[in-house]
Amino acid sequence: MRSIELQGAGGPSHIALGLPVSSVPDLCQGRRITVITDNDVCALHGNRFPECNTIKIGTGEKEKTLETVHRIYETFLSLDLDRSSFIVGIGGGVVCDIAGFAASTYLRGLPFGFAPTTLLAQVDAGVGGKNGVNFQGYKNLIGTFNQPQFVVCDFRFLKTLPMAEVRNGLAEVIKHALIGDRDLLSQLETEREHILSLQEDIIEKIVYASLEVKVDIVSRDEKEGGERRKLNFGHTFGHAIEKTMGLSHGESVSIGMVMEARLSMAKGLLTAYDVQRIKNMLDGYGLPISAPLDRESVIDAVGKDKKREDEDIHFVLLDGIGAARIEKLKLQELVEAFDDLCEHR
Ligand SMILES: NC(=O)c1ccc[n+]([C@@H]2O[C@H](COP(=O)([O-])OP(=O)(O)OC[C@H]3O[C@@H](n4cnc5c(N)ncnc54)[C@H](O)[C@@H]3O)[C@@H](O)[C@H]2O)c1
Numbered sequence: 001m002r003s004i005e006l007q008g009a010g011g012p013s014h015i016a017l018g019l020p021v022s023s024v025p026d027l028c029q030g031r032r033i034t035v036i037t038d039n040d041v042c043a044l045h046g047n048r049f050p051e052c053n054t055i056k057i058g059t060g061e062k063e064k065t066l067e068t069v070h071r072i073y074e075t076f077l078s079l080d081l082d083r084s085s086f087i088v089g090i091g092g093g094v095v096c097d098i099a100g101f102a103a104s105t106y107l108r109g110l111p112f113g114f115a116p117t118t119l120l121a122q123v124d125a126g127v128g129g130k131n132g133v134n135f136q137g138y139k140n141l142i143g144t145f146n147q148p149q150f151v152v153c154d155f156r157f158l159k160t161l162p163m164a165e166v167r168n169g170l171a172e173v174i175k176h177a178l179i180g181d182r183d184l185l186s187q188l189e190t191e192r193e194h195i196l197s198l199q200e201d202i203i204e205k206i207v208y209a210s211l212e213v214k215v216d217i218v219s220r221d222e223k224e225g226g227e228r229r230k231l232n233f234g235h236t237f238g239h240a241i242e243k244t245m246g247l248s249h250g251e252s253v254s255i256g257m258v259m260e261a262r263l264s265m266a267k268g269l270l271t272a273y274d275v276q277r278i279k280n281m282l283d284g285y286g287l288p289i290s291a292p293l294d295r296e297s298v299i300d301a302v303g304k305d306k307k308r309e310d311e312d313i314h315f316v317l318l319d320g321i322g323a324a325r326i327e328k329l330k331l332q333e334l335v336e337a338f339d340d341l342c343e344h345r
């Protein structure tokens with residue numbers, strides 16, 4: 001068991017790795033617990049949840065709406081929740097984002113914690129205090145910054161996770177290694193088989209290292225004024241690819257990371273050897289390194305990305321392996337570089 005403390009503006013967030021979900025009631029300090037989960041997670045793992053009221057939502061990104069939050073508020077009201085209540089999100093990133101948002105806004109804020117059940121939620125979505133929902137086609141347009149009081153990573157959940165979801169999480173682990181931890185990158189290279197077979201002690205090691213990178217960045221810039229943008233490495237192109245190509249988030253970010261690594265190389269920050277190493281790593285984990293992209297629609301989507309400010313985009317470049325820097329780039333510069341950034345056929 002390992003733990004990490006994240007000091008948020010509103011209080012600390014205690015992250016416990018390798019703790020069973022059955023420890024949740026102890027962490028809620030005797031308060032009345034309401035669990036929010038999704039139908040599939042409940043069907044697979046509900047027998048291990050704490051005994052308490054459970055609110056189930058549908059499965060998937062389409063549920064991340066204000067309508068779902070509305071239904072949750074109605075249930076909170078019918079359950080007569082008050083400030084002594086405690087909300088626990090048990091599920092993937094969708095559940096964590098919604099549960100954190102509903103808890104943060106009901107009665108001006110109920111205490112909440114998470115037991116993330118996907119690798120992506122354990123290494124990314126469950127930690128860092130961003131909670132929210134999508135609105136009119138825009139991702140995470142409505143939300144709060146508010147840290148969960150605890151995050152319990154129970155690795156037994158991962159045993160039922162489809163491999164495609166494991167890969168989504170691994171793409172973020174690789175991102176964390178590339179922007180902040182060279183040793184993690186080496187571990188990902190040497191321990192691939194153990195990681196892909198979800199061997200618990202190795203998973204705990206890589207989730208821990210991955211979270212250390214995220215927590216270090218978030219604790220210096222909780223509200224994304226600068227440094228936190230580093231967590232968007234691979235995501236400027238990644239989001240655009242996800243929107244236009246219908247690939248999964250992890251697959252899109254994987255291709256995005258290769259393109260953004262190439263741009264880092266064009267700017268003299270990364271060697272061709274480094275770029276090849278990144279490609280080998282992603283490929284080794286079954287993540288794509290290229291796709292036949294539609295130039296116009298990808299560039300259009302990059303332009304619409306909400307990180308864009310006037311004509312500039314806050315772009316994350318790798319500064320060697322294990323370090324990142326943020327540069328303001330003009331959209332035009334990306335347009336001109338685009339063909340060179342795509343995989344040469
Ligand atoms: N708040 C943040 O900082 C942050 C960061 C990254 C991503 N996110 C958000 O996270 C979401 C993606 O999270 P996700 O990838 O976990 O998706 P998800 O929550 O949709 O889960 C993916 C699928 O796996 C299923 N599932 C969950 N746990 C399972 C288990 N143990 N076994 C079998 N199936 C299981 C779910 O029912 C779902 O069908 C996106 O909405 C994204 O915006 C938020």
Ligand SMILES: [Zn+2]
Nearest residue numbers: 172235249253
């Ligand atoms: Zn991501």
